[in-house]
Amino acid sequence: MMCSYAGVEFTNTMYDSGEVWGKDKAVLKERNPLMNLPYLKDVAKDGTDAVTTQSNACLMYLDARLGLEPAEPNLKMRNIQVRLSLSLFALASGHRATQVE
Numbered sequence: 001m002m003c004s005y006a007g008v009e010f011t012n013t014m015y016d017s018g019e020v021w022g023k024d025k026a027v028l029k030e031r032n033p034l035m036n037l038p039y040l041k042d043v044a045k046d047g048t049d050a051v052t053t054q055s056n057a058c059l060m061y062l063d064a065r066l067g068l069e070p071a072e073p074n075l076k077m078r079n080i081q082v083r084l085s086l087s088l089f090a091l092a093s094g095h096r097a098t099q100v101e
Helices: 002-006 018-029 055-065 073-093
Strands: 010-013 039-043 049-053 097-100
Touching (some): 002 055, 055 073
Parallel strands (some): 039 097
Antiparallel strands (some): 039 049
């Protein structure tokens, strides 16, 4: 949702099988030893990437990366509240992986 709002193209990967996730996890774990679902893989134009895991960490990364985090403390606090609420929705809707392009 944040990528759509910011107008950034992304790929949403859904895992139907633990076997497929297990293979991907092994590769992703080389980039981030804490790898789990959900995760976000941000691939820069130069080919380097950042791999983030855990709902709130992914949302915080996207806030900063997409310039969505407000500077004013009161607005920042409200943003954190929304972020935490969204993480509950993400948890309830199943595991997802997103790759920012």
